[in-house]
Amino acid sequence: MDLPLFFISDIHLLLNPNGGEAGRQQRLFRFLDHVQASGGTLFIVGDLFDFWFEYKQVMPKVYFPFLTKLYALKESGTEINYLLGNHDYWVMDFITDTLMTNTYFDDISFEANGKKFYITHGDGLLSWDRAYRVLKRMLRNPLFVKSFRALHPNIGYAFANWVSRRGRHFVHTDEYNRRIVEDLLGFADERFAEGFDYLITGHYHQARQVERNGRHLLILGDWINYFTYGEFDGQSLILKTWET
Template identity: 35%
Template structure:
């Protein structure tokens, strides 16, 4: 990908729309839609790095109720010719092909490499990467196990979605407790993951979400790790223009 003159590439993550209640989430959805409406003026591409929804499950003919404004805005932007790339997070990992069929937005379940203006990026949500986090890794294996998803699909949507929303809201990151505090570079699992990747291949930029903390960390003199924060406490996002990647806050 090569950006046109005065065009930018945008990155956003962890909006958790629907949490802790649809009513409390609604202003956050409005703010995110307003941001999308602003950046479409100069966006070359938009990367959404997961947990757009606090819970998402695709039945064969049913998806969770709500989110009409953000889905409509994404459809409008994509239809205007601006590429959008979506990476599933741990809260919307049960996303299948709804975005691809309805919005023509590709969906990724693992980190992907992208070359932008000659710089090599590794981009993903960030869950389950790096050392530790073994409890979540075991849970993810269960949740992504096809027979488990098949059994869950047999729950009536009124029950299944309500159960999923209840479990998702229990996530500690939503309540903003100690899990969302900076742990130091040596204890940040994604930092360790990035450093390990650099032992086998060079990347100019690693961009992840999941941690709900804005971070811009130099891994060496040529590589940078950017965590783009969230839309619960920080309203931060990443911007790549020409050769520069930076964090900004939407106010």
């Protein structure tokens, strides 16, 4: 795993691009160029796509510019690790074999330069999220996925669009965000007690870095409002903003 390590999440590339989408993607492409030039490793910590559902022979064409960009990055020799989120869990061989170096269906942990990392997309972590955890198990159930895949793609994607429009609430109150950080710190402290130095999560659409006795919780923000990323240079992990 080549240093530096870069962590991004919650880009939510749109199925129905709005006026700002091309510019947003160009900004992301410049970041990817930076990753390539640095000779480092990229971690995408979930919700790269606002919706990805792959079929045996079919995948969404709207993402073509991004897919070619990422494929070129991989072909140049950059390692791309993709941890699936709650918007882009339903991948097949195009993602796992063609586009990404490694794809992960669950949390991962590893050691780099003497530091122990725990990486999670983060959905379902909150202590009060019991109902969501049941829903998550259902949406990932192989029988459910098989049934959804049997629907015509136009029907499947129309349904996803409808769900996505209803669920778009990426800006929360300060009070709600503070409660989330507090709850995530409970989960982080458990990982720190196990010996992990860094807990990195996405999903919560807030950019925060909290230190606890030299160990760090990093909430990655997103590429909708924050344009943030985590960078580990071998010594320390820092939350940065791309093109401030």
